[in-house]
Amino acid sequence: MTPFRIGHGYDLHRLAEGRKLILGGVEINHDRGLIGHSDADCLIHALADSMFGALALPDIGHHFPDDDPTCKDMDSQVILEKAAKECKAAKYGIANIDLTLVAEEPKLSPHLEKIRNNLSQILLIDAYQIGLKATTNESIGYIGRKEAIAAFSVCLLQKED
């Protein structure tokens, strides 16, 4: 068994009025939120997919189908807990995670510390093991037109003794 396994995840959700904006399990005050079957937390979805990917498991859509009524408006922290459980079952721990959010607005930098701390609490790891950055799309394309928010994740798992 290799001592390290790397995974990558990507997710995007559309922005719409009348929805809460939740990123990394943290509610962010904004006039619009992300649309999806669950709470549409694209950061957690990308992160969970990078963890499933590192384990060579199917993506979150397999574990939490979007036509499953029990997943409707579900808290995505449940998805992250499931990914953490799978890592534990395979006897891998998280070495580190690197996350990038791409959003034209709202300004995410004031929220990054809270999101990082929340993710570290769910995953039972140190906040130092999580890199979290936010960038804009320079007003270009659907993200630049404020129609969507996207997230990228890379996760390195380390075999536990």
Ligand SMILES: [Zn+2]
């Ligand atoms: Zn998603």
